[in-house]
Amino acid sequence: MVSIIEPSHFDAYTAFVAVINNRDSTPYIYRTRDGGNSWQKITKGLEPGRIARVVREDPQRKGLLYAGTENAVYVSFDDGDHWQSLQLNLPTSAVRDLAVHDIDLVVATFGRALWVLDDLSPLRQATTQIASSNAYLLRPAMAVRVRWDNDQETPLPPEVPTGQNPPDGAIIYYYLKSPSPSAISLEIRGAAGRLVRRFSSEPPPPDKTIKNVPDYWFAPLVGIPKNAGLNRFVWDLHYDPPPTLQYSYFGNTLNFVEYTLSGHAIAGDTPREQTLGPLAVPGEYKVVLTVGDQKLTQPLAITLDPRVHVSQADLDWQFETTMKIEAGLKSSYDAFSELAALHKEITERKKKLASDAQAKDAADAIRDLEMQADAIQDGSPASPGIGPINRDLARVAFMVESGDAAPSGAAQSAIKESCNGLTKHLAEWRALQTHALPVVNARLEKYKVAPLPLASTGTAKTADDPRGDACQP
Missing domain, CATH: 2.60.40.10 (Immunoglobulins)
Structure with a gap:
C-alpha cells in the first residue's frame, strides 16, 4: 500500500513514496528521477523493523528530506541516500504525517498529538x-x-x-x-x-x-x-x-x-x-x-x-518617542540615586554635628541642604520630584508601547509635562551641587567634619547608546 506520494518541489520528474506492507514491518521508501519509469529504494540509515509511513521534501533546500516511521523522525541531506535520526526530544511514537510549514516541521503522531520542530534554518544551511x-x-x-x-x-x-x-x-x-x-x-x-x-x-x-x-x-x-x-x-x-x-x-x-x-x-x-x-x-x-x-x-x-x-512612519515615531522617554528614565534614575547617596552622607554628618553645640550654623546649613534635596528628589503633589517623574515616565512608556501605533495625544501631553518637570529639577540639582554644596562643606570643614562628597552613580553614555541625550517633550 502506498502511504504517501511526495512530488519534488524542484524537478518535475522526481518524486518520493513511502510504502507499507501490512505483513512486513520493513521500512520502504522509494525515489524516482525519471517520472516513475524506474524506482530506487532509499532506506539506508533507517532502523529496520519499523514501518516508514511518510516522506516529505523540504521546499527550500533541494536534497533535504524528512521521513516518519513507526517510532521516529529522520532527516536526509542527500536526497534519501543516507538517513539519520532527528528525534531530539520527541517521545517514541508512531509518526503518521509530516508537514513543512514555512520554517517549521510539524509532526503528526499517533497518541502523542502534534509536535513542532521550530526553525529548520540549521538543517537548511547545514x-x-x-x-x-x-x-x-x-x-x-x-x-x-x-x-x-x-x-x-x-x-x-x-x-x-x-x-x-x-x-x-x-x-x-x-x-x-x-x-x-x-x-x-x-x-x-x-x-x-x-x-x-x-x-x-x-x-x-x-x-x-x-x-x-x-x-x-x-x-x-x-x-x-x-x-x-x-x-x-x-x-x-x-x-x-x-x-x-x-x-x-x-x-x-x-x-x-x-x-x-x-x-x-x-x-x-x-x-x-x-x-x-x-x-x-x-x-x-x-x-x-x-x-x-x-x-x-x-x-x-x-x-x-x-x-x-500601520505605517512605517508611525512605527518610527513610536520608537523615537519611547527612546526619548527612556533617556528621561535613565537621567531621572541616575539623579535620584545620586540624591539618595547624598542623603546617606547628610545623615552621617548630622550625627557628628549633633554632639557639638557650637556647630549650630553648620547644622542649620546641612538641614537646609537636605530640604532642598528632598524637594528635588520627591517634590510635592503639585510639583512632582525626580522620583515620581521616573514613575510617571515608566507608566507613559508602557502606554506608548502597548500597541503598534503612533503616540496618542494624551501620551504626548504626559511626556511633555514629565520632561519639562525633569528638566527643571535636573537644573536645580546641578545648581545645588555647584552653589549650595560648597557652602555647606565650608561650614563642615570649620568644625573638622568631613565634607559631603559629590555623589555620582550614573553610568556614562557610550557612543553606541541608542537612547537620546535627554528627555524631550
Missing part, C-alpha cells in the same frame, strides 16, 4: 564547511514582530501542566567546534551599524532585588551558550530595559519589586523586567558574533505582524 569551522554563525530566519497578549489568564499554579509556546523573537544559531575558553558576545546592530543590544556568555550578576513573590516564577539569569556543537539564542526583539525606580500601583515608594503576575506569569519563565525596552522597528539588522579574534556577521530581517496595519 554543510561540511560548518562542521569544519571553529565557529560559524548561521543566517537567522526572518523574525516576525508580534506583541504579547496583555490579558493572559495567569498566573497558573506551578503544578498545572502547561504547553510550551514557540520561541518569541529572532532565533539565532551558531556553531562552535569546541567550548570557547573565553567569553563570547552577540550583538544586534542596525543597518547603519548602530548598536541595538549586546549579549555575553558571561553570567549576569545575581539578582539581589527583594521581591513580593517567590523567585521560582522568574526566568533564570544565564549568559548566551558557548557549548561545543550547535548553540541557540533567542533575542526577544526588545532593546535593553530602562532603569526604573520601585513604586506601588498607588504611587508609594517601595524598597522591593512589586509584581502583580497578572500577565505572562509562567513558573520558571516570567520576565524579571516589568518595563521592557521598545520593540525594534521592522527593517534590516545585523547579527555580530565575536568568538576570540573572530567576528562573524549575518543579516537579520524583522517584519511586522501581518495582522497589523
